Each structure stands twice: as C-alpha cells, then as structure tokens.
Amino acid sequence: CDQLKNNLDELQEFQLLEDEMSKYKTLNHENISWDKVYQYSQFILLNHSLDFKICNYFLLSCFNLNNEECFEKLLLLFQHLKKLIDENNAYILAQKRKIQNFIQNFIQEYNKTKVLISSEIVNQFITLFSEFENLLSCNFAKIEIAQVAPQLPKSPVTQVSVNIRSDNINSLNEREYKNFYQKLAFELLEEDENNLNIYALFTQAMWGKIRCLPECNNEKITKIRKPDADIIRILLSDKENDIEHIKCFMHELILNPFWIEGVQLFCDFLEKKKKNKQLDILIILTSDFISKFDTIELLRFQNGDFICKEEVYKYFVKSKENKKSFFSSKKTDKEHTLQDFEQMLMN
DSSP states (O other): OHHHHTTGGGOHHHHHHHHHHHHHHTTOGGGOOHHHHHHHHHHHHHHTOOOHHHHHHHHHHHHHHOOHHHHHHHHHHHHHHHHHHHTTOHHHHTTHHHHHHHHHHHHHHHHTSOOOOOHHHHHHHHHHHHHHHHHHTOOOOOOOGGGOOTTOOSOHHHHHHHHHHTTOGGGSOHHHHHHHHHHHHHHHHHHOTTOTHHHHHHHHHHHTTOOSOOOBOTTOBBSOOOOOHHHHHHHHSOOSOHHHHHHHHHHHHHHOTTOHHHHHHHHHHHHHTTOHHHHHHHHHHHHHHHHTOTTGGGOBOTTSOBSSOHHHHHHHHHHHHTOGGGGSSSOOHHHHHHHHHHHHHHO
C-alpha cells in the first residue's frame, strides 16, 4: 500500500478525483459530482492505495449519495481495515490514528444525516466500531440509532417511487432526480434493450432538471469542465456487451448534460449498431433541448472549447427536420414512447 500510495500523483483517476474535491474545499458543494467521487475513490482504493484521504473522499461520497449499496461498500472497507490490523499489516498499523479519525468522521456524518440504510447495516457498523475500540485503545461517540428508519428498502429507486406516488417528484434534488431516472432506464435496458422508453427516461435524467443555461463570464466561458480524453477513449472503445456500452454512454452523459458532442458520439454508436428508432428518438429529444436556448452555441467549457459546436448543433436540428415521419398525423413511435413513458410513471 505504501509504495502504491507514492504513485497516486501520476494516476489519472486521482487527478480527476482531486478536481472534483477541490470544489469541497471552496465550499462549492452543490456542484460536486458525487457519483464521480464515489467511482474514482472506489477505483483507487480497490486497485492502488489505501490512502486515508481517499478513504475519507469515499466516505463523503457515500453519505451524499445516501443509498444502502454505497454503505455496504463502505462497511466492506472498514472490515478490510480491521482484517489488515488483525494480520499485523505494517502499513496499516502505522496508520492507527488515521483509522481512528476515519471512524470518527463516519460517526459525525452519520449523526447529522438522515441515512437511508437498514437497521441491520447500522448494527454491523456499531459492532465493528466496538471491535475497533479495543484494537485502537480508544472510545468513539455513539451512533444515534433513533435516526434509523425501520426496514428501509435497499433500492433507492423503490424509495423514490413512493415520493412520486405522492406527487412529490419535483422535491427531489438534482442528484436524486438523475439517479431515479437513470435507474429506471437501466432496469428497462436489462429487460429489453430495444424498448424505446429507455431513451425518454435517459434524457429526462440528463436534462429534466435543467431550466436555464449555466452562468458564464464575458467571454462566454462557464465553470463546466469538458470530459477528458480518457473518458472519450473509453466510450469509443469496442465492448463485447452492447448493453454495458449503452449504460456507459448514458452514465457519462447524465453526469455531463451539457456535453452535446458526447450525445452525438452516442448517436454515432446507435447508428453503427443499426438501432435506428432509438437514434431517431435521441436526435429529436436532443434537438428539442438545445433549441430551447438561443445562445447555447456561444457557451464554452472551462478550457475554452464550445459546449455545442455549430456543426453539432446543425447535426441535431437538421436531422430532426429530415425525420418528417415522426410528426405525421398518425400515431408515431415517438408518441407511443412518450405515452408509454407517462403510463409507466403513473404505474
């Protein structure tokens, strides 16, 4: 672990993680992509280092994502640390103070957060921390069990669906909203990759909460970071499983809703796979989105690149105009899709 820790500065995932967490240090918390923090920190912990700064990044992402699956992974991390202490791992034994602080950070975050996990998981944390007290010769503050709701469902999608039946979907914050629609899209994708409702759900996750363009300076440069070359390379690389490739595209685009060129890359993929109906729907929905904003072609990413290049804008707008069949007087695939989509939410 110690040797691997020294190489983090050269690791792309570490650099991307630090970019996200730099917003935390400047109190720009609402713009942190906690999905990315979770993804990058978990990758580093599994493959490169048990650096405790990364452990704490992972902890913060779990509390901000706030679903049982995340906390199960966090529990595994604590269990692994205990196992290393039991095995007298030299690196971990030298980090006892940091482990103690790590546990204290968990308890502090837990006691100020309405955590969406079952009492069974909470009790496992409590038991484990009691064992750590003996190993570290210290005492921890108590977890306030009264906060835990009994028998909370494991899936955050199930929990959110209760809110929707209460006509409360607009009360979801941006992260919860994106997560809900992405989960629905992915579940449909697993059932039937040709289901056209998937793309309505996907674009809802991507753009459903967007009402205006991001702020920019006098040169039209926003604070939005353009996805790096590694992400583009991953998206363009061939994969054996088309469903996983589609998920990969959707996940990155939901995290980067103003990366219109990325949507075009997804369209190229759908065209290559001869998914013509899916391609048509995505083009139309994207054209509808970018056409709402008169100045979207002028905006730029942090690095100065255009958010929606002129040729990308024309690709979607002109392609939509060429798909006259979608707007005939007869029932169209798109209309059926949107009706099915509405019925799905009602159910």
